[in-house]
Amino acid sequence: MRGFKRYSTILRLFSPQRPNWTVSEISQALDTPSSSIYRTMRELSEEGFVEASADAHYRLGSAFIEFDRMMRKTDPLVLKGAPLLQSLIEQAELPCVCVLARLYGDRVICAVDEKTGNTAFSSSYERGLPMPVLYGATSKAILAHLPKRRLDAMLSDAPDDAARSALLSQLKEIRRTGYCVTRGEVDAQLVGLAAPVVNKDLAIWASVSMIVNSSDLTEEIEARITLTLVTLSQFLAQKLTAYSAGA
Amino acid sequence: MRGFKRYSTILRLFSPQRPNWTVSEISQALDTPSSSIYRTMRELSEEGFVEASADAHYRLGSAFIEFDRMMRKTDPLVLKGAPLLQSLIEQAELPCVCVLARLYGDRVICAVDEKTGNTAFSSSYERGLPMPVLYGATSKAILAHLPKRRLDAMLSDAPDDAARSALLSQLKEIRRTGYCVTRGEVDAQLVGLAAPVVNKDLAIWASVSMIVNSSDLTEEIEARITLTLVTLSQFLAQKLTAYSAGA
DNA sequence: CTATAAATTATCATAAAGTGATAACTTAGT
DNA sequence: ACTAAGTTATCACTTTATGATAATTTATAG
Numbered sequence: 001m002r003g004f005k006r007y008s009t010i011l012r013l014f015s016p017q018r019p020n021w022t023v024s025e026i027s028q029a030l031d032t033p034s035s036s037i038y039r040t041m042r043e044l045s046e047e048g049f050v051e052a053s054a055d056a057h058y059r060l061g062s063a064f065i066e067f068d069r070m071m072r073k074t075d076p077l078v079l080k081g082a083p084l085l086q087s088l089i090e091q092a093e094l095p096c097v098c099v100l101a102r103l104y105g106d107r108v109i110c111a112v113d114e115k116t117g118n119t120a121f122s123s124s125y126e127r128g129l130p131m132p133v134l135y136g137a138t139s140k141a142i143l144a145h146l147p148k149r150r151l152d153a154m155l156s157d158a159p160d161d162a163a164r165s166a167l168l169s170q171l172k173e174i175r176r177t178g179y180c181v182t183r184g185e186v187d188a189q190l191v192g193l194a195a196p197v198v199n200k201d202l203a204i205w206a207s208v209s210m211i212v213n214s215s216d217l218t219e220e221i222e223a224r225i226t227l228t229l230v231t232l233s234q235f236l237a238q239k240l241t242a243y244s245a246g247a
Numbered sequence: 248m249r250g251f252k253r254y255s256t257i258l259r260l261f262s263p264q265r266p267n268w269t270v271s272e273i274s275q276a277l278d279t280p281s282s283s284i285y286r287t288m289r290e291l292s293e294e295g296f297v298e299a300s301a302d303a304h305y306r307l308g309s310a311f312i313e314f315d316r317m318m319r320k321t322d323p324l325v326l327k328g329a330p331l332l333q334s335l336i337e338q339a340e341l342p343c344v345c346v347l348a349r350l351y352g353d354r355v356i357c358a359v360d361e362k363t364g365n366t367a368f369s370s371s372y373e374r375g376l377p378m379p380v381l382y383g384a385t386s387k388a389i390l391a392h393l394p395k396r397r398l399d400a401m402l403s404d405a406p407d408d409a410a411r412s413a414l415l416s417q418l419k420e421i422r423r424t425g426y427c428v429t430r431g432e433v434d435a436q437l438v439g440l441a442a443p444v445v446n447k448d449l450a451i452w453a454s455v456s457m458i459v460n461s462s463d464l465t466e467e468i469e470a471r472i473t474l475t476l477v478t479l480s481q482f483l484a485q486k487l488t489a490y491s492a493g494a
Numbered sequence: 495c496t497a498t499a500a501a502t503t504a505t506c507a508t509a510a511a512g513t514g515a516t517a518a519c520t521t522a523g524t
Numbered sequence: 525a526c527t528a529a530g531t532t533a534t535c536a537c538t539t540t541a542t543g544a545t546a547a548t549t550t551a552t553a554g
Contacts, residue, residue: 249539270530270531282532285530303529
């Protein structure tokens with residue numbers, strides 16, 4: 001293993017299912033002598049990216065809390081989008097989850113989430129959890145304005161050509177209408193409604209979306225939500241343009 | 248520069264004051280040829296630790312959002328402490344900020360924060376912001392139970408021997424009473440009240456604290472708060488012990 | 495307090511990877 | 525199509541990482 005990947009491979013071993021690793025476990029998992037792992041773990045812990053627990057166990061370190069704060073304080077999408085999402089949730093008239101998500105490698109990650117107090121349901125979308133790029137309104141709204149080169153790379157994960165061309169026409173429709181609605185693609189019984197948020201200068205491909213119970217969604221409500229989302233996405237895009245001009 | 252530090256030095260260039268860096272700026276700042284920086288930035292962006300913005304600018308990447316979620320989902324202090332802090336803030340009868348903080352290298356970092364809705368004041372304590380280790384109740388409560396070897400390393404930053412011995416007797420008092428109160432050490436007009444949270448098995452040295460306006464604090468209220476904090480810190484310590492036994 | 499095992503660090507010859515000057519290539523704007 | 529800025533590729537040269545082993549430290553039990 002070489003370069004930064006040597007470190008990130010170790011960091012990505014830590015998961016909710018397995019948040020604690022001993023040196024010997026890492027050594028086994030990566031088929032690398034423990035003397036090397038010891039050295040690497042010391043480097044990571046000196047910088048706060050892992051912390052030594054007892055019994056030779058390690059867990060992720062507080063550096064991630066520090067860098068996460070930096071993201072919240074400086075990331076244009078979070079910075080400009082969080083207040084808007086806040087007001088969006090306040091004027092919601094049905095139980096829902098609101099999400100700002102962006103492209104993250106070959107997946108989509110939620111950068112800000114808000115939920116109404118009365119949510120009886122739970123959406124898969126959650127700040128920091130990578131989601132598939134080809135399914136759900138949130139992801140499709142992001143794909144809609146992606147340069148074709150990058151889009152093509154994403155499409156290689158599609159099951160077949162039929163799915164690919166169906167998706168392409170759906171993306172065309174998103175560009176025309178400015179929004180996307182999908183039913184049960186991510187979570188059964190839930191409907192996702194999303195609008196693209198793009199800023200080329202900042203290289204931001206993102207979307208703003210609401211996830212609601214399908215049983216709560218009348219045609220009238222759907223029309224109102226999509227209008228709100230389209231308006232908000234345009235407003236956020238303007239904010240981002242102003243930000244990129246000012247900084 | 249060698250090892251992981253080569254990467255973390257670059258990552259730590261990004262700050263709220265300067266969240267955008269070009270390759271040539273980094274090249275200058277680190278006195279390193281840009282061809283090397285380009286290579287390193289590519290590695291970092293492939294793993295999501297930085298993102299390319301336009302005009303040769305880079306910003307921190309979404310990997311930190313992903314890893315922060317991991318911390319929230321798996322870190323014992325956050326996991327067991329967050330609900331307690333929630334209930335602490337709910338039963339607060341005056342404007343305040345509640346904080347769970349832990350040792351982070353030679354500083355102290357807040358891992359969870361909660362504030363009452365009506366906070367007219369603002370405390371320096373905030374999730375993810377490293378704070379000095381020698382000042383304020385939050386930090387002193389953490390130092391109180393630190394093994395003397397580590398404590399000595401911390402004390403080297405003290406201004407003089409007088410300060411050192413004053414601190415040592417204060418720490419002794421914290422061990423006796425189970426809590427610490429400081430006035431205006433971090434923010435003028437604010438009082439910090441804290442109790443240590445220690446779990447040796449998990450190598451956790453932390454504290455739970457409340458920050459309030461000094462004008463709101465009568466003797467009676469102070470007695471009530473410190474009692475609450477001591478109780479809560481012991482309860483949390485128990486939870487951590489149970490966690491370490493179960494995992 | 496000592497004995498024992500486990501965890502961690504140090505050592506060092508070898509192999510591998512990073513470095514940086516340069517050139518080649520892309521991309522965006524005029 | 526031209527230009528300039530940004531980015532990637534190349535490669536001889538260093539420097540650093542590697543990993544088997546030994547030495548040391550730490551933790552635990554007797």
